[in-house]
Amino acid sequence: MKKYITLFVLSVLPYATFAQNEDKKIDLDAIMLYDQMGEAIGELSSVSFHLSTITEEFDADKKTVNKYNECDVKMVGPDKLSVKQHSKDKHSAYYYNGEVITYYSFSENNYITVDAPDNIIDMIDFMHDNFSMDFPAADFFYPTFTDDIIENFDTITYIGLDLLGGEECNLTQIENENVIVKIWISDEAHTLPKQFEITYKKKDNLKFQATFSDWQLSPELNDDIFDFTPPASARLISVLIAKS
Numbered sequence: 644m645k646k647y648i649t650l651f652v653l654s655v656l657p658y659a660t661f662a663q664n665e666d667k668k669i670d671l672d673a674i675m676l677y678d679q680m681g682e683a684i685g686e687l688s689s690v691s692f693h694l695s696t697i698t699e700e701f702d703a704d705k706k707t708v709n710k711y712n713e714c715d716v717k718m719v720g721p722d723k724l725s726v727k728q729h730s731k732d733k734h735s736a737y738y739y740n741g742e743v744i745t746y747y748s749f750s751e752n753n754y755i756t757v758d759a760p761d762n763i764i765d766m767i768d769f770m771h772d773n774f775s776m777d778f779p780a781a782d783f784f785y786p787t788f789t790d791d792i793i794e795n796f797d798t799i800t801y802i803g804l805d806l807l808g809g810e811e812c813n814l815t816q817i818e819n820e821n822v823i824v825k826i827w828i829s830d831e832a833h834t835l836p837k838q839f840e841i842t843y844k845k846k847d848n849l850k851f852q853a854t855f856s857d858w859q860l861s862p863e864l865n866d867d868i869f870d871f872t873p874p875a876s877a878r879l880i881s882v883l884i885a886k887s
Contacts, residue, residue, distance in 0.1 A: 667796075667798070669799045670800045673817075674789060676813050677815075679834045680828050680834050681786075683833050684783065687720070688719070689863075690717075690862070691718070692715075692856070693714065693715055693716075694714040694715075694716060695711070695712070695856070696779065697709050697711055697852045697853075698712070700849070711731065713728065714729075714779045715728075722741030723739065723864075723866065723869040724763050724766075725738050733750060739763070739766055740869045741762070742758070743757060744759045747877070753880045754877055754878075754880065756871075764786075779853065780839075796824075798819075807837055807838060810829060810831070810837060811830045812838075813827070813829075814826070821844055823841070823842040824839060824840070826838075826839045827839070835858055838852065838855065
């Protein structure tokens, strides 16, 4: 899945300022940061975090407006995920327990259940490919993050230290013909992502921004968090069978 940006594990490369790879400009300081971030995430048995997103869109008058969304994400590897999200127009959640994934609309009090692959990564790919369903910041949990960035972006740059929300972060930038992506990575011990921002070159430079907060590393999460029990009044609107 290579939608927003694409994430994680190369072996640590020797120090260099820039390297040329098939006409690509690759700053190895940025690559080392992506590796460190990937290693920190990969060592977690479970995780939870909050994600705030801002999406720029054009309204009917072609004026730029911001759409806001708040997400709470809980994950236990390799096969449990819950996402609760709330915006002005929508309040919904996903529950995945390693066998099925359920989408529930609090606003409409209805739900859809889908047979799913038996691990988070394959489930996300399956839902994206078959039902155009995306998950917030999913790329940061892919074991091919760094490889995918190198494959899909022409320029990878380490910009330097930047203060973000009172926290010192390492700022990197990746770019290809379609997008410019800035990624802020915490300079604290866990080197976790703090924020990323995408500028869509071919869409009038509209932006998407996502900010991470409230990281909980390897928390104790009960399995029932990932099982959906419908309210008595909820309506099942569809049961979709996964393709083999």
